[in-house]
């Protein structure tokens with residue numbers, strides 16, 4: 495059964511009709527890569543998929559639930575339960591250590607377990623950086639910290655917006671390996687990227703152009 499399904503999804507802003515009727519579905523445990531030029535609407539789509547924004551028209555089913563018309567409170571609850579979000583900009587708290595950044599995220603999910611935080615940081619190879627500040631980490635390490643943070647609620651679905659966009663090739667490879675490992679653990683992944691080499695790791699790839707999905 496599909497864990498994510500959108501039908502006839504549109505997004506209009508005041509001056510722009512950005513998404514013009516998208517249709518796709520994704521089965522559980524699959525990795526979908528979304529590519530498209532800058533300004534094509536990828537982040538707009540991810541914001542809708544992560545329930546941070548609403549579509550202007552169309553339907554969105556998440557894990558079998560039609561979330562299109564739910565209240566903000568319900569959407570927030572579903573997001574917290576099911577979704578891990580990874581951004582290109584890291585949005586780390588600069589005066590908190592690596593461990594504290596993860597524990598603050600735990601706090602939002604109402605469970606503060608230092609050992610769980612450490613386990614997740616181990617998973618992304620940051621166990622030897624627990625006391626460092628974000629500014630004392632490389633770009634690749636900061637992105638791994640963001641991935642760790644997105645995993646604390648054990649989400650089934652990971653949504654990532656250009657997670658390697660700010661990284662050099664070597665760090666991009668490390669992050670790629672983490673995503674591959676997460677897929678092997680059964681996570682469903684939607685990954686937006688400019689990078690065709692990264693995109694081709696997906697089980698499926700869609701390209702957005704002029705507000706529509708095109709086959710390339």
Ligand SMILES: Nc1ncnc2c1ncn2[C@@H]1O[C@H](COP(=O)(O)OP(=O)(O)O)[C@@H](O)[C@H]1O
Nearest residue numbers: 507508510512531532533534535536537538539
């Ligand atoms: N909040 C907003 N208000 C108005 N226009 C927006 C807003 N967010 C995005 N857009 C417009 O939507 C288009 C797609 O943007 P975006 O989804 O960020 O593209 P991408 O992530 O593919 O680079 C752009 O033309 C952008 O200016």
Ligand SMILES: [Mg+2]
Nearest residue numbers: 536537538655
């Ligand atoms: Mg974008």
